[in-house]
Amino acid sequence: MNAPVLKLNRVSRHYREGDARLDILVDADLALEAGQTVALIAPSGAGKSTLLHIAGLLERPDEGEVSIKNAPTSGMSDDERTRLRRVAIGFVYQFHHLLPEFTALENVVLPQIIAGLDRKIAADRAQQLLDYLRLGARADHRPAELSGGEQQRVAIARAVANGPDLLLADEPTGNLDPRTSEHVFDTLLRLARGSGLAALVATHNLDLAKQMDRRVTLRDGQLIEIE
Numbered sequence: 001m002n003a004p005v006l007k008l009n010r011v012s013r014h015y016r017e018g019d020a021r022l023d024i025l026v027d028a029d030l031a032l033e034a035g036q037t038v039a040l041i042a043p044s045g046a047g048k049s050t051l052l053h054i055a056g057l058l059e060r061p062d063e064g065e066v067s068i069k070n071a072p073t074s075g076m077s078d079d080e081r082t083r084l085r086r087v088a089i090g091f092v093y094q095f096h097h098l099l100p101e102f103t104a105l106e107n108v109v110l111p112q113i114i115a116g117l118d119r120k121i122a123a124d125r126a127q128q129l130l131d132y133l134r135l136g137a138r139a140d141h142r143p144a145e146l147s148g149g150e151q152q153r154v155a156i157a158r159a160v161a162n163g164p165d166l167l168l169a170d171e172p173t174g175n176l177d178p179r180t181s182e183h184v185f186d187t188l189l190r191l192a193r194g195s196g197l198a199a200l201v202a203t204h205n206l207d208l209a210k211q212m213d214r215r216v217t218l219r220d221g222q223l224i225e226i227e
């Protein structure tokens with residue numbers, strides 16, 4: 001069996017709030033295989049964003065190991081972590097964070113150019129991705145000219161533009177109405193199943209979570225599988 005795309009091994013993280021100590025993650029374990037979609041469902045403040053930041057190498061845990069495709073990251077420098085993050089991990093947030101002055105296509109081209117790809121190849125790939133996400137006809141529109149669901153699907157295209165192994169999404173449909181949420185979710189699932197991308201998606205939407213391969217929650221700082 002292949003190495004998991006993401007592995008958390010006894011990961012702990014606490015914050016200080018005055019004299020109080022908040023134990024957000026306590027010996028948390030998780031393994032995500034290629035092509036697997038996992039919903040992270042937990043109440044506000046339970047630590048979903050903290051977990052996604054740690055899994056995405058944006059934040060270091062206090063203890064424990066985060067491995068990406070079998071590569072332990074705790075011994076890596078910040079530069080090494082950044083390089084690994086750029087090639088292996090894509091992020092989608094609740095708000096799309098697209099650059100307003102650029103078109104949909106350009107928003108998907110930019111991360112590829114930053115990663116060193118030739119502009120023409122990047123543009124071809126961006127167009128293919130937008131076509132795949134049924135946004136081909138919107139490629140030349142700026143974010144303000146797109147609907148909320150379209151903006152979020154462009155944000156997904158941007159997140160996977162460099163062909164990451166892992167997609168991390170923090171309430172990607174939190175701002176959208178139920179029908180649009182469904183459409184954005186379908187896009188995520190189709191991408192994961194079609195390309196072997198592993199996805200960890202924080203969501204409050206239980207109907208959408210049910211369509212994913214697994215569901216986990218945070219309880220006393222640990223990740224627990226739920227039905």
Ligand SMILES: Nc1ncnc2c1ncn2[C@@H]1O[C@H](COP(=O)(O)OP(=O)(O)OP(=O)(O)O)[C@@H](O)[C@H]1O
Pocket residue numbers: 015016017022024042043044045046047048049050051
């Ligand atoms: N840098 C920080 N310093 C201190 N406390 C923090 C810090 N970041 C997060 N926290 C606290 O840790 C807890 C978990 O925060 P986190 O944002 O991970 O929760 P969440 O489950 O994503 O919540 P939400 O669903 O509301 O976004 C919260 O109580 C938060 O106030």
